[in-house]
Amino acid sequence: MANRINREQVQHVAGLAKLEFTDAELDAFTPQLDDIIGMFETLSEVDTDGVDVTSNVSDQLNVMREDVADNWGQSAALLKNAPDAARGFIKVPAIIDESEDN
C-alpha cells in the first residue's frame, strides 16, 4: 500500500463529513480510499499550467430575480416528514450531552 492516506486521516475526514466507522469498516475503507486516491493522482500527468478551472457548464450566467418570499403553504405536510415534531416545530435532542448535564 502506497499510504497516500492512513487510518488517522480517514478518521479525520470522517469527522469532517459527520460519519463514523467501526474498526472493521476502517480496515476495509482505508486501503480502498488509498487505491482510489492513487487513481486520482494520474491527473498529475496532465499539463494544466495556465489552464482555467471549469466549475460550471451552464450557458446561464448571473441570472437575477426579485427577492420575493413565496409561501407554499406546505408546513403541515413538511412537518409530517420530520422524525419528531410538536406544535409546528421540529424537535431535536439537546445540543449538550444530557448525560454530562448534572
Added chain:
Amino acid sequence: MNYFKQDVASLHADLVAKKISAKELTQATFDNIKATDPKIDAFLTLNEDAALKQADAIDAQGIAADQPLAGIPVALKDNLVTKGLKTTAASKILENFNPVYDATAVSKLANAQMVTVGKTNLDEFAMGGSTENSAFKTSKNAWDQTKVPGGSSGGSAAAVASGQVPVALGSDTGGSIRQPAAFNGIVGIKPTYGRVSRWGLIAFGSSLDQIGPMTRSVKDNATILSAIAGHDDHDLTSSTQAVPDFAAELNDATSVKGLRIGLPKEFLAEGVDDGVKSAILAAADTYRKLGATVDEVSLPHNKYGVAAYYIIGSSEASSNLQRFDGIRYGYRADDVKNLEDVYVKSRSEGFGEEVKRRIMLGTFSLSAGFYDAYFLKAAKVRTVIINDFKAVLKDHDFIMGPVAPTTAFGIGDEIKDPITMYMNDVLTIPVNLAGLPGLSLPAGFSNNLPVGMQLIGRPFDESTLYKAGYAFEQNTDFHLQLPTLGGQN
C-alpha cells in the same frame, strides 16, 4: 399488455380512436408489471390507485389528437421527487420520505396528462452502475436475469426493456441513463447540461446531473425530451434556448448523408470488448453506406475523465448530501445523547457503503491541504477534456463510439471492487464533464446481450443526434429484437 410492439404514437392513435381507454391501458400496465416484476425488480413503489383515478379523469374528458402524451404510462426514477408519492433515492435515509412538490420534469409530464405508474429502482442516490447499491433491491437485466441492468437508472431501463412501460425517466451524472439503456437494448439520452430543469431531482453532482427519457425508439425519446425540456425559474442553470419539436424532425432515414462523424481511437482502445468493438465498427459502416464520412479522431485526455469525475462528482455529492442530517426529514438514529450524535449516527446508519465512500472522497478532495492538488487539479483537467471535444466537434457533426466497454456484467461480479466499477464509465463520464448531449441506442449484440452505441453532439444539438439515431434505427433491426423474459412475452 406490453409495449414491445407499440410506440407512444401508436398507443396515442389507439387512445384517440377509443380502441382502448386510458383506464384499460393503465390497468393492463399494472397487471403486466405485477406479472413480470418478481423477475425484473424494476419498481420500488407503484402508484396504482392514483394512476387509475387519473386515467378515469382523462377518459371522462376524452383524448384529443393534439394531446400526444395523454393517458400514456410513464415510470419515474426514484430520485425524482413526486408530490405525495414516496421518494427514496433507494436510500434507507429517505425510506419514508413524502415530497411536498413535483420535480419540474414530472409536472411537465403530468400537465401533458401522462400517467405515473410508479417509481423505479436505482443505485442509492444514483451512485453506481448496476443498481446493486440500492438499499432495497437489485434490479435484473431484461435480457438475462443473472446480469445487472446497469445503473444508476437500472430500474427505469429494465422496466422499458421488459415491456412494463413504454417510457421512463432517468438521470445521468456520469452515464446513468446511457449505460443502463445500452445494457438493456433501449434508447436513452443525457441531454445537454441545462436542457432539462434539475428542480426536484435529488442532487448528486449539480454541475453534471441531467434528467432524460428512456424509451424503446428514437422517436419516442425525442417526443419525451421536447415535453420535459425548457427554462425553469426554479433551476437557474436551465437554459433559455428554444426547445425544438425533436420528433417532428424525424422523417428522413437518410438524413446523415454528407455529415462528418468522428470515431475517437480512444473509444476502441484497450479494455473495450471485441464484441462491442465490432458492433461499433459495423455501425460506422452503416453510416458510411448512408453517405456520411466517418473519420478516426482523437480525444487524447479521455482516460483522465474517470479520475476528474470521481473528484468533482464526489466533492459536489459530499456538499449536496450534507442536508441529510436526521433533523427535518428522513431517517433519525434512536440511540443518541446529543445533537451531534443525531447527525453522525443518522448519517452513518442511513447511508450505504458506496454513498459513504463518495462522501469521504469528496470531503477529502475539498479538505484543507488537499484542495489544490485534487479538486482544483480536476477542475482544470475538466477544461482540458472540454477542449478535446471542442477541437473534434469543430469540424465533425457528432462523435460516435460505444457507450460502455462491455455488455452487462453478472450480478455480484464487480460490486466488491470500486475501481473496476468506476472504470465502466470511462466512455460516458467525459460527456457529463463537458455538458454535451449523449444519445445511447441499440447497435447490435455480443454473447446474446445488447451493445449500445453512443452519439455525442455539440451543446444543444440533440436534433442532429436524434436524426442520426433515427437513420440508424431505420436501417437496422436491433431495436426490434426483444428479450424473452423466460418465454413470458
